[in-house]
Amino acid sequence: MQPSPTAARWFPPGAFEEQVVVVTGGGTGLGLELSRGFAALGATVVIASRSAEHHTALLDEASARGWRAEAQSLDVREEPLVRAFFDAVAAQHGRIDVLVNNAAGNFVCPAERMSANAWRAVLGIVLDGTFYCSKHAARHMRRRGSGAMLNVIATYAWTGMAGVAHSASAKAGVLAFSKSVAVEWAADGIRVNTIAPGPFTSDGAKANLWPSDAVETRIRESVPMKRFAERDEVAAQGLWLCSDACRYVTGANITIDGGLSLGGGRMWEPGERRGRPRAEQAHEPGAAGDTDPEDGGVSNR
């Protein structure tokens, strides 16, 4: 069994007690980490994903730890199935408090070589699926006058990214959708927020997005923090936005990317000045690594 979910340690025990939380794609990757966090904090977690083999990790852990968790097979692209799913969850548990739209599909493919079917597969899961699930979860949340939705996007929703035009377009759509319904549904007590992870450790990303270890290393080096996020560091922000601590927060996004999407690529080294060879500059007082200004020295950072 995995170590207990560390994302939960930043929250008071039982922070989601008595709440019913639905996580699409909740059996693997970030979805699983979010599901584990909610379950560890007392929620009844219902995961919905296409493949039954993705259900076992959470269900096995839940029975070992005494968590409340269930799983249903669902293709989020089929609106009638989505509607029936949310009706069944509400009928069984009497409430739906949190919806996490996490289900996604992605692969690297240049736009000019992408078939219409490939485009539709990703847009269908990410954008249509988020719309259908949100619409039908909202019907039940509205009845109780409260609910929190968390939509998982990516920083390339606003930067774009070569090779994943389908996913970037879908995530941009989800971002716009989230802000739109955040306003529409605010008076119903339904909050809608997003998290935008940068690269994090995930089997899915490794298999579908990073063709080699060299690419993975290059991406890691381009992150200002020089590391990928741990899944629980990403999940913690999702739990936070769904928690009561954020009850006046809607239409917001938290980016969790170690500074990657800020751009600001280093075009020069700290301390470099015009007309001075880099080696010479590196040895003058105040060059990178020299004394901290707080100690009376000079720093050019």
Ligand code: COA
């Ligand atoms: N490169 C190019 N085209 C691809 C592709 C790839 N790696 N993977 C799928 N496609 C195309 C298929 O060829 C098909 O198009 P076509 O009919 O014109 O040939 C279309 O996408 C649909 O593929 P299919 O596998 O039938 O669709 P699906 O709905 O069952 O699954 C995905 C689509 C995206 C979910 C599937 O690729 C998948 O399971 N990916 C792994 C899970 C994942 O992406 N997780 C997110 C990790 S970040």
